Amino acid sequence: MANVQKQFDQYHNQIKLRQEETILAEKRDIIRKKLKENLPKVFEDHDEENLVPEFCDQGSYEMGTGIKPLDGEYDIDQGVYFPTSKDNGTYAKDPVLLKERVHEALEGHTKDVCIRRPCVTVFYQKDGERVFHVDLAIYSDSSSNTDNTDYLAMGKRNSGDDYREWQRSNPTVLKDTFFRRFSNDEPARKQFRRVIRYMKRWKDLNFSSDGNNAPRGIGLTISAHEGFMPKYSDPITYKPDDLEALLGLVNYMVNSFFSITRNENGNLITVRRLTAYLPVEPNTDIYARMSDSQMQSFEDKLKNLKTALEKATSEVDTVEACKILASDKVLGDCFPIPTKEATAVVTKSAAVASSSNAG
Amino acid sequence: MQKHEALIILDLLKTDDSLQESELVPNVEGNTIAISGKVSIEGHKIKILLVLDPDFPRSLPYIFLQNGSEYEDLPHVLKENMVCYQTTEGIILDEKQPAEIIRWAIQKAVIVLADGKKGANWGDYADEFEVYWGYVSSSSIINLVNTTAKSHEVKLFKNGQKSYLAQSVGDVARYLHLDIDKVRQKFPIEERSAIFVLPVGTVIRPPRFDQPFWLVDELKRVIQPALDTLSVKQYKQYIKLNNSMSGTMVFALPRPSGGFSLFGVSYVSPEGNHPFSERGNSAKIQPIKVLREEASYILPRGGSKTAHSSKRVLLVGSGAVGGYVAHELVRAGVMNLTVVDSDKMSLENTFRHVLGNAYQGRPKASSMRDELNRKFPYADIVAIDTSIEQAVNDGLVRFSTFDLVISALGKPTTEIWLNEQAVKYAKVPILFGWVEPLGIGGHALLAQPGIKGCFKCLYSSIDPEDAMANRAAFAGKNQWFGKSLSGCGQLHTPYGSLDASRTANLMTQLALDSLTGKETKGMLLSWKGDSAEFLKQKYVLSERFKTSEEQLYHTRYLFASSACPICGRLPNI
Ligand SMILES: [Zn+2]
Numbered sequence: 019m020a021n022v023q024k025q026f027d028q029y030h031n032q033i034k035l036r037q038e039e040t041i042l043a044e045k046r047d048i049i050r051k052k053l054k055e056n057l058p059k060v061f062e063d064h065d066e067e068n069l070v071p072e073f074c075d076q077g078s079y080e081m082g083t084g085i086k087p088l089d090g091e092y093d094i095d096q097g098v099y100f101p102t103s104k105d106n107g108t109y110a111k112d113p114v115l116l117k118e119r120v121h122e123a124l125e126g127h128t129k130d131v132c133i134r135r136p137c138v139t140v141f142y143q144k145d146g147e148r149v150f151h152v153d154l155a156i157y158s159d160s161s162s163n164t165d166n167t168d169y170l171a172m173g174k175r176n177s178g179d180d181y182r183e184w185q186r187s188n189p190t191v192l193k194d195t196f197f198r199r200f201s202n203d204e205p206a207r208k209q210f211r212r213v214i215r216y217m218k219r220w221k222d223l224n225f226s227s228d229g230n231n232a233p234r235g236i237g238l239t240i241s242a243h244e245g246f247m248p249k250y251s252d253p254i255t256y257k258p259d260d261l262e263a264l265l266g267l268v269n270y271m272v273n274s275f276f277s278i279t280r281n282e283n284g285n286l287i288t289v290r291r292l293t294a295y296l297p298v299e300p301n302t303d304i305y306a307r308m309s310d311s312q313m314q315s316f317e318d319k320l321k322n323l324k325t326a327l328e329k330a331t332s333e334v335d336t337v338e339a340c341k342i343l344a345s346d347k348v349l350g351d352c353f354p355i356p357t358k359e360a361t362a363v364v365t366k367s368a369a370v371a372s373s374s375n376a377g
Numbered sequence: 378m379q380k381h382e383a384l385i386i387l388d389l390l391k392t393d394d395s396l397q398e399s400e401l402v403p404n405v406e407g408n409t410i411a412i413s414g415k416v417s418i419e420g421h422k423i424k425i426l427l428v429l430d431p432d433f434p435r436s437l438p439y440i441f442l443q444n445g446s447e448y449e450d451l452p453h454v455l456k457e458n459m460v461c462y463q464t465t466e467g468i469i470l471d472e473k474q475p476a477e478i479i480r481w482a483i484q485k486a487v488i489v490l491a492d493g494k495k496g497a498n499w500g501d502y503a504d505e506f507e508v509y510w511g512y513v514s515s516s517s518i519i520n521l522v523n524t525t526a527k528s529h530e531v532k533l534f535k536n537g538q539k540s541y542l543a544q545s546v547g548d549v550a551r552y553l554h555l556d557i558d559k560v561r562q563k564f565p566i567e568e569r570s571a572i573f574v575l576p577v578g579t580v581i582r583p584p585r586f587d588q589p590f591w592l593v594d595e596l597k598r599v600i601q602p603a604l605d606t607l608s609v610k611q612y613k614q615y616i617k618l619n620n621s622m623s624g625t626m627v628f629a630l631p632r633p634s635g636g637f638s639l640f641g642v643s644y645v646s647p648e649g650n651h652p653f654s655e656r657g658n659s660a661k662i663q664p665i666k667v668l669r670e671e672a673s674y675i676l677p678r679g680g681s682k683t684a685h686s687s688k689r690v691l692l693v694g695s696g697a698v699g700g701y702v703a704h705e706l707v708r709a710g711v712m713n714l715t716v717v718d719s720d721k722m723s724l725e726n727t728f729r730h731v732l733g734n735a736y737q738g739r740p741k742a743s744s745m746r747d748e749l750n751r752k753f754p755y756a757d758i759v760a761i762d763t764s765i766e767q768a769v770n771d772g773l774v775r776f777s778t779f780d781l782v783i784s785a786l787g788k789p790t791t792e793i794w795l796n797e798q799a800v801k802y803a804k805v806p807i808l809f810g811w812v813e814p815l816g817i818g819g820h821a822l823l824a825q826p827g828i829k830g831c832f833k834c835l836y837s838s839i840d841p842e843d844a845m846a847n848r849a850a851f852a853g854k855n856q857w858f859g860k861s862l863s864g865c866g867q868l869h870t871p872y873g874s875l876d877a878s879r880t881a882n883l884m885t886q887l888a889l890d891s892l893t894g895k896e897t898k899g900m901l902l903s904w905k906g907d908s909a910e911f912l913k914q915k916y917v918l919s920e921r922f923k924t925s926e927e928q929l930y931h932t933r934y935l936f937a938s939s940a941c942p943i944c945g946r947l948p949n950i
């Protein structure tokens with residue numbers, strides 16, 4: 019069995035989204051500034067009380083599981099918390115109204131700002147192409163609510179009343195929940211993050227990003243939270259074995275698919291599903307919006323991934339193992355393939371080394 | 378306690394009849410309070426005296442019977458008629474309830490006395506026999522003989538001040554860590570004597586301190602059950618053996634709670650007749666207290682009788698870690714220890730070495746031997762003031778003659794050699810222990826011959842570039858930690874006494890588990906310390922340190938490496 023951990027390390031460095039590397043942080047700060055500057059005037063124009071929001075990073079950016087996008091469209095999640103009650107504030111009846119105010123405050127900042135169901139999105143373009151976007155999730159802050167909980171403004175402009183709601187939400191607790199397992203175990207925590215990134219990159223390689231084609235990143239994170247087990251090539255030194263850990267997770271996911279039969283227009287049909295329930299409120303199933311056929315494709319592609327990883331695992335030759343991993347629908351060409359010569363070099367061990375033992 | 382507080386207690390006691398007719402005894406010295414009163418025992422009213430120490434109610438009251446009480450001649454009624462109703466250990470008192478403490482004490486004492494009157498607790502006489510015997514004895518002998526179930530002959534070695542009861546002069550010599558000649562010189566008188574073992578279940582009412590001691594007849598009647606178990610030949614032998622004008626006999630009374638109570642009797646017989654012989658009635662006998670210093674009495678049992686005391690352990694390295702290990706092993710009852718170290722005690726070591734500054738400039742191994750001999754009777758320590766390699770070359774150490782080899786050298790190069798000698802050639806278990814710099818932790822590794830997992834495994838990474846890195850290390854590889862205190866010369870890894878003793882604790886537990894056979898596999902145990910100082914000095918930790926202690930414990934059996942040249946080819950167990 020070839021050891022491909024070095025290649026996994028290099029690959030991870032390639033795909034990982036570093037906070038300081040991106041211009042997203044910069045854009046995020048500009049948006050924060052714009053909102054602070056423009057919102058008082060917007061509220062005044064509408065004869066509403068001026069609400070000063072607080073900001074908080076969210077999503078993979080905050081969790082440290084972000085990857086560089088394949089198509090170059092980076093995104094960042096930003097929480098915007100307003101001190102307004104979801105029960106009796108100005109926007110209690112219609113959360114979309116508050117999103118309109120945010121939209122208005124950012125209008126003209128870029129050509130492209132739109133209200134989507136869970137957020138207000140600011141797109142940035144270059145040469146007519148969208149290059150990245152910032153998702154602003156708008157909240158009614160917990161301090162304004164009697165149950166001390168944050169509520170997310172859901173709904174878009176043309177939504178019916180039923181789709182305009184304040185939804186219980188707990189994004190900050192989410193990160194804690196995901197990482198509680200590894201609070202004292204840094205080697206496992208780091209591998210957990212890496213494996214999530216591998217899955218996300220696999221997703222980008224295998225699914226188009228429109229609609230609900232692809233399993234969402236948060237869904238893959240939940241699946242990893244449920245199914246990831248740390249794997250080491252040496253249980254004493256904690257040298258990681260990312261290939262085994264990734265294969266373990268994929269196996270877990272493949273085995274977690276289940277069949278359900280339902281009556282559709284008088285016909286009984288059996289479909290395959292996988293669930294990913296948020297471990298915090300609102301405890302929804304992240305994969306629920308994927309259609310049956312999208313689900314089927316998800317399962318098929320996961321099985322292909324499993325087959326490829328198993329092949330790589332049993333491959334004796336490092337070069338061959340890397341070739342399998344670097345193929346299009348596995349981990350992609352960012353995965354390095356060493357030369358035959360490089361893998362043939364035998365490291366000569368030192369005759370004298372330092373020791374930290376004392377007695 | 379002040380008098381007014383005592384009066385409050387007295388009022389509280391009067392609310393029921395646990396102490397009737399209670400009153401303060403006037404004119405008691407100091408802050409001690411005495412209360413007299415009556416208690417009912419099975420319908421009889423007897424007078425008692427409660428004495429409260431100045432620290433009462435944080436201590437139990439003393440309860441005394443009146444002189445001449447019909448209850449005074451019972452078990453648990455000690456000198457001055459004090460009733461022993463509870464040992465002071467293992468209890469906690471609520472000092473806010475002094476009257477309740479007294480009620481509880483009276484209740485317990487009443488039960489003891491009622492049981493005594495009925496004869497229900499006379500077996501307890503045997504448990505406390507040595508206490509009673511102590512009251513009547515005016516001289517003592519020191520016993521070194523491990524009591525067995527059978528009567529047997531022993532010897533008494535004495536001078537004007539001290540007497541040792543032993544099987545042989547060698548036993549006295551070992552106990553005192555002296556040469557045999559020296560013992561003979563110090564204790565020139567040697568007498569033949571015997572220990573008479575009484576049958577299990579024998580009840581003897583001890584002599585009273587306020588009455589004349591037994592006559593020969595009474596003694597003979599009391600110990601007759603022991604004489605009855607002797608063969609005619611033994612009887613003649615033991616009675617004749619001190620066929621002289623004087624002698625000493627020791628009696629072993631089995632205790633219901635286990636072991637024996639020992640008591641001695643000396644006699645003087647001007648005609649040379651043994652008191653137990655036909656014409657021995659005129660002999661004068663005296664009680665003698667037997668001080669218990671025999672190994673079976675004072676050595677720790679460690680949960681497995683005194684099994685440790687027969688094991689032989691080789692300790693290589695008696696620095697900070699080894700020093701603690703040596704002490705803990707002896708404290709646990711490991712008596713046969715060979716200590717090897719070529720170092721001398723130096724000033725740099727003072728604050729982390731168990732010997733402190735007492736032996737400065739002297740060899741570490743023999744200093745350790747002298748210190749252990751000074752502190753622990755029966756310790757049988759051999760010191761070799763050379764390197765272990767030298768000791769082996771000189772034929773002073775053969776690994777296979779030990780039950781366990783322990784290395785606390787902290788020098789992996791030598792230890793890899795030691796590991797091979799022990800597990801591969803001598804087939805003896807070997808235990809290693811070492812500390813890491815600046816308090817980040819320490820480790821203990823036990824390797825068993827014939828089983829996968831040894832010290833070399835730690836230096837057998839599958840990754841060739843890590844061949845020289847300890848796989849268990851908490852410090853990241855390729856960092857140098859030696860601190861030179863005085864320019865060139867000895868380097869000292871910075872760590873403290875607490876780190877050494879924590880590591881020694883892990884090692885001692887593993888050593889004992891290996892010696893008793895409780896642990897038959899190899900094991901790697903690590904403790905994690907605080908990394909603040911380490912990180913402050915810009916050192917880097919290993920991944921292993923960053924995992925949890927539970928995880929480290931969980932993987933304690935998994936340290937074997939398939940790449941190990943020593944044990945790698947052994948089957949997995
Ligand atoms: Zn008692």
Ligand SMILES: [Zn+2]
Nearest residue numbers: 831834941944
């Ligand atoms: Zn080994």
